[in-house]
Amino acid sequence: AAPEMGLEEDTQVAMVALERDGAIRVLIGGRDYGESEYNRAVSAHRQPGSAFKPFVFLAALEDGRQPDDIVLDTPVELGNWTPSNYKDRYYGAVQMQEALARSLNAAAIHLQEETGRDKVVAVARRLGFSGEIDPGAALALGVNEATPVQLAGAYLPFANDGLTADPYVITSIYGDNGKVLFARETVPGRRVVADDDLVALNHMLRGVVDHGSG
Numbered sequence: 001a002a003p004e005m006g007l008e009e010d011t012q013v014a015m016v017a018l019e020r021d022g023a024i025r026v027l028i029g030g031r032d033y034g035e036s037e038y039n040r041a042v043s044a045h046r047q048p049g050s051a052f053k054p055f056v057f058l059a060a061l062e063d064g065r066q067p068d069d070i071v072l073d074t075p076v077e078l079g080n081w082t083p084s085n086y087k088d089r090y091y092g093a094v095q096m097q098e099a100l101a102r103s104l105n106a107a108a109i110h111l112q113e114e115t116g117r118d119k120v121v122a123v124a125r126r127l128g129f130s131g132e133i134d135p136g137a138a139l140a141l142g143v144n145e146a147t148p149v150q151l152a153g154a155y156l157p158f159a160n161d162g163l164t165a166d167p168y169v170i171t172s173i174y175g176d177n178g179k180v181l182f183a184r185e186t187v188p189g190r191r192v193v194a195d196d197d198l199v200a201l202n203h204m205l206r207g208v209v210d211h212g213s214g
Helices: 049-062 096-101 105-115 117-127 148-159 195-210
Strands: 015-018 024-028 070-073 092-095 172-174 180-183
Touching: 015 148, 049 096, 049 105, 049 117, 049 148, 049 195, 070 096, 070 105, 092 096, 096 105, 096 195, 105 117, 117 148, 148 195
Parallel strands: none
Antiparallel strands: 015 024, 070 092, 172 180
């Protein structure tokens, strides 16, 4: 189906779908295992891009902002770096929830600088973003690499009442005689997002799908 979808014949994909407790229900590591045994879902480190922005907006919420607070979506210059919005279109003063819904780069950078990169990094780490994080100017734009499984795991608290959960595949292994060789131990998750902040962020994320870039 690749040609009909506008994809090149050698295009590869990866997909991960998790239950709230971390159970991996879908794990796609590539188009064809016969062509490539490399599992991109668990091994491929890629820049998450705008998928990193919720960590920036959560850090701002924890810093005292509200979804309807105003953030500037205007050209920004940090040193010699001048990031731009999609098609170089800027929206001026916008509500924070609209900035996330439209995935506005400049607004995210302004918010990152006002909140503090250290706070953004701390939020990403606390939620489980386990890749290396360079707290440079481009932090909000998702330049730090992670695998799809790592990123999905860091998103779990958004859907899991603010609790962490480690992604897993195997629940138990039995021998020929029925003896249990391995049984996954259920470990309680840690609360990493306060209720008020979680409600606000999930409201904002719904806007991404309802009328935004999602």
